[in-house]
Amino acid sequence: MSLIPNGTFEIECNNCHKKHLFQANDSDFQENDRTEGKMGPKIPYNWEHEFTCDCENIISIDYSFVEYPENTLEDTDPDGNGFSVINEFQFESNDNG
Numbered sequence: 001m002s003l004i005p006n007g008t009f010e011i012e013c014n015n016c017h018k019k020h021l022f023q024a025n026d027s028d029f030q031e032n033d034r035t036e037g038k039m040g041p042k043i044p045y046n047w048e049h050e051f052t053c054d055c056e057n058i059i060s061i062d063y064s065f066v067e068y069p070e071n072t073l074e075d076t077d078p079d080g081n082g083f084s085v086i087n088e089f090q091f092e093s094n095d096n097g
């Protein structure tokens with residue numbers, strides 16, 4: 001993984017409006033099948049996490065992002081059910097040269 005999440009991911013429960021905060025190291029993004037584009041590998045990542053809010057609402061996070069070209073964030077999609085996104089992670093290059 002050459003892009004790593006940084007900062008925080010903050011969401012709000014759709015039912016009780018309680019805010020939930022995730023640090024970058026709370027996430028667990030997994031690399032999915034890469035495809036070959038004109039500018040090199042195109043790599044999708046995904047993190048799924050489900051938990052129950054204090055109000056019993058089930059919050060299901062399905063957060064994906066795409067690295068393309070290498071070391072460049074092409075797209076993010078903090079999808080899922082039961083919540084609204086307040087603040088997304090930042091994604092930064094992990095390439096130290």
Ligand SMILES: [Zn+2]
Pocket residue numbers: 013014015016017018053054055056057
């Ligand atoms: Zn709630």
